[in-house]
Amino acid sequence: MIGRRGPQNGKRALEFPDVGESDEPLLVVENLHTSFRTGRGTVHAVDGVSLTVAAGTTLGIVGESGSGKTVLARSIMGLLPVRDVIKSGTVHFAGHDLTAMEPDQLREIWGAELSMIFQDPMTALNPVKRIGIQITESLRLHLDMDRKEADATAVELLRSVGIPSPEQRVRWYPFQLSGGMRQRVMIAIALACAPRLIMADEPTTGLDVTVQAQILDLLGKLQRERHMAVILVTHDLGVVADRADEIVVMYAGRVVERAPTRTLFAETHMPYTRALMESIPRLADPSGTRLQAIPGRPPDLIHPPKGCRFAPRCAFAQDKCRESDPPLRTAGSPDHLFACWFPLVHGTSTAPSASASASAAGDTTIDPGPVVQSP
Amino acid sequence: MTKYFIKRFLQLVVVAFIISVLVFLLVHLLPGDPSVTILGPNDTAHNRAILFKQLGLNKPLLQQYTTWLNAVFHGNLGQSYLNHESVTHIVATGAPIDIELIVISQVIAFAVAIPLALITSRRPNRAFDNVSTTTTFGLLALPPFVIAPIMVAVFAVSLHWFPATGYVPLTQDPATNLHDMILPSLAITAGSIAVYYRLLRSDLISTLQEDFITMARSKGLSNRRIMLRHAFRPSTFSLLAAAGVNIGALLAGTFIVEYLFALSGLGYSLVQAVQQRDYLVVQGISLVVAIAYVVLQFIIDFLFTVVDPRVVRE
Ligand SMILES: Nc1ncnc2c1ncn2[C@@H]1O[C@H](COP(=O)(O)OP(=O)(O)OP(=O)(O)O)[C@@H](O)[C@H]1O
Numbered sequence: 012m013i014g015r016r017g018p019q020n021g022k023r024a025l026e027f028p029d030v031g032e033s034d035e036p037l038l039v040v041e042n043l044h045t046s047f048r049t050g051r052g053t054v055h056a057v058d059g060v061s062l063t064v065a066a067g068t069t070l071g072i073v074g075e076s077g078s079g080k081t082v083l084a085r086s087i088m089g090l091l092p093v094r095d096v097i098k099s100g101t102v103h104f105a106g107h108d109l110t111a112m113e114p115d116q117l118r119e120i121w122g123a124e125l126s127m128i129f130q131d132p133m134t135a136l137n138p139v140k141r142i143g144i145q146i147t148e149s150l151r152l153h154l155d156m157d158r159k160e161a162d163a164t165a166v167e168l169l170r171s172v173g174i175p176s177p178e179q180r181v182r183w184y185p186f187q188l189s190g191g192m193r194q195r196v197m198i199a200i201a202l203a204c205a206p207r208l209i210m211a212d213e214p215t216t217g218l219d220v221t222v223q224a225q226i227l228d229l230l231g232k233l234q235r236e237r238h239m240a241v242i243l244v245t246h247d248l249g250v251v252a253d254r255a256d257e258i259v260v261m262y263a264g265r266v267v268e269r270a271p272t273r274t275l276f277a278e279t280h281m282p283y284t285r286a287l288m289e290s291i292p293r294l295a296d297p298s299g300t301r302l303q304a305i306p307g308r309p310p311d312l313i314h315p316p317k318g319c320r321f322a323p324r325c326a327f328a329q330d331k332c333r334e335s336d337p338p339l340r341t342a343g344s345p346d347h348l349f350a351c352w353f354p355l356v357h358g359t360s361t362a363p364s365a366s367a368s369a370s371a372a373g374d375t376t377i378d379p380g381p382v383v384q385s386p
Numbered sequence: 387m388t389k390y391f392i393k394r395f396l397q398l399v400v401v402a403f404i405i406s407v408l409v410f411l412l413v414h415l416l417p418g419d420p421s422v423t424i425l426g427p428n429d430t431a432h433n434r435a436i437l438f439k440q441l442g443l444n445k446p447l448l449q450q451y452t453t454w455l456n457a458v459f460h461g462n463l464g465q466s467y468l469n470h471e472s473v474t475h476i477v478a479t480g481a482p483i484d485i486e487l488i489v490i491s492q493v494i495a496f497a498v499a500i501p502l503a504l505i506t507s508r509r510p511n512r513a514f515d516n517v518s519t520t521t522t523f524g525l526l527a528l529p530p531f532v533i534a535p536i537m538v539a540v541f542a543v544s545l546h547w548f549p550a551t552g553y554v555p556l557t558q559d560p561a562t563n564l565h566d567m568i569l570p571s572l573a574i575t576a577g578s579i580a581v582y583y584r585l586l587r588s589d590l591i592s593t594l595q596e597d598f599i600t601m602a603r604s605k606g607l608s609n610r611r612i613m614l615r616h617a618f619r620p621s622t623f624s625l626l627a628a629a630g631v632n633i634g635a636l637l638a639g640t641f642i643v644e645y646l647f648a649l650s651g652l653g654y655s656l657v658q659a660v661q662q663r664d665y666l667v668v669q670g671i672s673l674v675v676a677i678a679y680v681v682l683q684f685i686i687d688f689l690f691t692v693v694d695p696r697v698v699r700e
C-alpha cells in the first residue's frame with residue numbers, strides 16, 4: 012500500500028514521466044541565485060549554484076553554518092517567501108520548471124513528489140496535533156485516500172520507520188516522543204506519498220551520535236527500497252562520506268567544489284574542502300560539539316570580499332586569489348569541479364610559495380580512511 | 387486527564403469556600419455594630435431588633451456563617467434592608483441581562499476578531515492589515531462610556547434603528563429583547579474586538595514563522611488549511627487568557643452600559659447597592675459574581691487543555 016502512486020484517473024493535473032522514461036537527471040538546478048533584502052543591504056545567500064541529482068541517488072551538500080545550505084534547499088523547493096526575496100536561475104524537477112510554476116502547481120508537487128525533512132524535529136512537528144494526523148493529511152490530500160485507508164497507511168509508515176507499537180503511537184502528540192522518535196515521524200511524513208526526491212536539511216544535527224547513525228541508516232535503507240533520490244544537507248562531511256554518491260561543497264553561497272564522493276576524498280582540490288575534512292567530528296567526541304577547526308569567520312554576504320571568498324582564511328592564498336574570483340572549473344576528470352586558482356594536488360598546494368605554507372600547515376597528505384564516520 | 391480535572395475541581399471548591407468566607411466577613415468585619423452598618427445610624431430600635439433576630443447577630447460568628455451559608459445553599463441570599471427586596475430576586479432578574487450582554491458582545495468580538503486576524507496575519511504590514519490594526523487601535527481608545535452615547539445619538543436618536551433604552555426579557559419577547567440588547571452589546575464589544583484581534587494577530591504572525599508551518603507548506607497543504615488547521619490553535623493562548631480576564635471583568639463591569647441604557651443588570655444593582663450602603667445586597671451579589679468568576683476561570687483552564695495537549699502534563 013505504501014509507495015503506491017496517485018489514483019490512475021487522478022486529479023493530478025501535472026504529468027510525471029516515470030523514472031527511466033527519460034535520460035534527464037531528476038533534478039537540474041542551473042545558476043540559482045537567492046538574495047534577501049534587509050535593512051543592512053542585500054544578503055547574497057545563494058550565489059549562482061548549479062547541480063544535478065539523478066533518480067535514486069544521494070547528493071550531499073556540505074558547508075559551514077551560514078554557507079547558504081538551508082536557503083539553497085528551500086530555494087530549490089520554492090519554499091521561500093516571495094517578499095524581500097530576489098531569486099533567479101532555474102530548477103527543473105522531473106521535467107518541470109519549478110521556478111516558473113504557480114503556487115497551486117507547486118503544492119501538487121510538494122509532499123507528493125518532492126518532500127522535506129527538517130533539521131529540528133522539536134520544532135518542525137506541530138505541537139498540538141497528533142502525529143497520525145500529521146501523516147494522514149498529505150495522504151488524503153495527494154493520494155485521495157479515505158480516512159480509514161489513510162489511518163492504516165499511517166500505522167504502516169510508522170512501523171516502517173521503526174516506531175514500536177505504531178497502532179497506539181499514531182494517537183500520540185509530538186511532546187510524548189523522544190527526539191529520535193520524532194525524527195522518525197518526520198521521515199514517515201516525508202515518505203508518506205512516496206516522493207521521488209527527499210530534501211533532508213541536517214536531519215540529524217540535534218540528535219546524539221548513535222541515534223544519528225540509526226536515522227541516517229534508516230533513511231538510506233528506505234531510499235534504496237523505494238528508489239528515491241535524497242539531498243542530504245549537513246555541515247559534517249563525515250555524515251555524507253559513506254552515504255552520498257556525489258558531494259557539493261558550499262562556501263559563502265557558492266559551490267566551491269563538486270565531485271563524486273570517492274573522488275572528492277581521494278583528490279581534494281579546494282583548501283576549504285580539506286579544512287572541512289579535518290574538522291569531521293570523531294565518534295569519540297561528545298555529541299553536539301561543533302568543531303571550530305577552520306580559523307576565521309565566513310565572509311559578510313552583503314559585501315563579499317573581492318577575489319576568492321575563502322582567501323582571508325586560506326593557508327595558501329596568493330595575491331592573485333585576493334585580486335580575482337576563481338571560476339568553477341574542471342581539471343582531469345570532467346565530473347570534478349572546483350573553484351581555486353591553486354588547487355591541491357595529491358594534498359600539496361600548487362601555489363608558488365606553497366612549500367613554505369604547506370609545511371607550516373602541517374601534514375599535506377589526505378587520508379580519508381580514519382576520518383570517515385563508521386556506521 | 388481525569389486526575390487533572392479532579393484536581394482542578396477540588397481547587398475550585400476550595401476557592402469558592404474562601405470566597406464565601408470573605409464575602410460573609412464583608413459585613414461583619416466592618417467596624418462598629420453590624421446592625422448600624424446595615425441599617426444606618428438613624429433606624430428604629432424595632433427594625434434593629436428584627437435584623438438581630440433575622441441574622442442571628444447575637445450568636446457566635448461561626449454559627450452565623452453556617453446559618454448564612456445554609457440559607458445560600460437553599461437559594462436565599464438575604465434581602466435588602468432598604469426596600470426589603472429579596473437579593474435572590476435581584477440576582478435572578480439581573481443576571482440574565484449581564485449574561486446576555488456578555489454572550490452577545492463576546493460572540494461578536496470573536497466573530498470579528500478571529501477572521502480579521504487570520505486574514506491580516508498572513509500579510510502583515512500590507513494595506514489591509516494597516517487599516518485593520520489602526521482601526522482597532524482607535525477602538526481601544528473608545529471606552530464604552532464614550533461609544534455608548536455616540537451610538538445612542540446616531541442609531542437611536544437620529545436613525546431610530548434601535549431603542550435608546552429599555553429592556554424586555556428574552557423569555558417574554560425574544561425579537562424585541564435582541565433588538566434592545568444590540569446597542570448596549572456593541573458598546574461593550576468594541577474594546578474586546580481590539581484586544582482579541584491584536585493578540586491573535588501578533589501570535590499568528592509569530593506562529594507563521596515556526597518551522598512546523600514551513601513543514602506544513604512543504605506537504606503541499608493549502609494556505610487555508612495551514613491557517614485554520616496548523617496556525618490557529620497554537621496561536622490562541624494569549625487570546626484565551628485575555629478572554630478569561632476580559633469576560634471576568636465584564637461580569638460586574640457592564641454597569642456603565644447598564645446605567646446608560648437603563649438596564650438593571652447585576653453590575654448596575656451592585657454599584658447602586660454600594661452607593662446606598664445596602665450591604666446585604668452587596669454581599670449577595672458579590673458572592674454570585676465571585677463564584678461566577680471562579681467558574682469562568684475553570685472553564686478557561688479547561689479550554690487551555692483543549693487547545694494545547696501539553697498543558698495537562700505540566
Ligand atoms: N530570511 C532571511 N533574511 C536575511 N538573511 C537570511 C535569511 N535567511 C537566511 N539568511 C542568511 O543567509 C545566509 C545563509 O543561511 P542558511 O540558513 O542557508 O545557512 P546554513 O548553511 O543552512 O547554516 P546552518 O548550518 O546554520 O543551518 C546566512 O548568512 C543567513 O544569515
Ligand code: SF4
Nearest residue numbers: 319322325332351352
Ligand atoms: S583560490 Fe586561493 S585563496 Fe581561494 S582557496 Fe584557492 S588557494 Fe585559497
Ligand SMILES: [Mg+2]
Nearest residue numbers: 080081082213
Ligand atoms: Mg541550515
